[in-house]
Amino acid sequence: MFYVTTCASPVGELTLACDGENLAGLWIQGQKYFGGTIPDVMTKKDDLPLFHAVKNWLDRYFSGEKPEIAELPLRPIGGAFRQSVWRILCQIPYGEVITYGEIAKKIAEQSGRKTMSSQAVGGAVGHNPISIIIPCHRVVGSGGSLTGYAGGIAKKIKLLELEGVDLSRLSVPAKGTAL
Known part of the structure; x- marks a missing residue:
């Protein structure tokens, strides 16, 4: 099962997707290949701790900080x-x-x-x-x-x-x- 939420950013609305514990997607509204790697239906769920952590990371990034990629559990789907x-x-x-x-x-x-x-x-x-x-x-x-x-x-x-x-x-x- 995959979960999805959205958040605002300086480059437009972002859509986040995860498997509950690992981030599997982050797309900018209108982006090419939007959601293309997620093999299942995405269920809206805004209150996951991972989504809060990703939004915090993004807030820091967009405010000029340099958060480390390793701070987040990532699991992009691909060969x-x-x-x-x-x-x-x-x-x-x-x-x-x-x-x-x-x-x-x-x-x-x-x-x-x-x-x-x-x-x-x-x-x-x-x-x-x-x-x-x-x-x-x-x-x-x-x-x-x-x-x-x-x-x-x-x-x-x-x-x-x-x-x-x-x-x-x-x-x-x-x-x-x-x-």
Whole structure:
């Protein structure tokens, strides 16, 4: 059984989903792949201790603090490849960005391969079911393009600005699926 609640945030309404003890989803309203990894019906339940802990974490994050990802029990649902990409996302320091290509190199090294597709990494990043906390917004294209955020470019920029990322070396793509 999965439970769901919502909360307000500076980037719009957020929907949280859990199995009762572990966070399985956090989506921004209108986000691509919203709820896509939850294999069951989600029952509304606002008063779970985990939801209170996540909302507290988010309040601290949005007020400029740097809460640790490890403070929350996370259980994103996905295959082994996606899980490996999401673990790397959790290692990106607050206020820093990494490219899809850099993640692909790390995945290749971990799996004993010579190369890994940046596009495959992009697919896994885009399907991250725990937005903001698992910081997929910190991933950019190789040329500094702010592409590939399922929540939309404007929200990605807002999150990066909140973290103090220097956006002067980054660019908004003129066209693309993440706009």
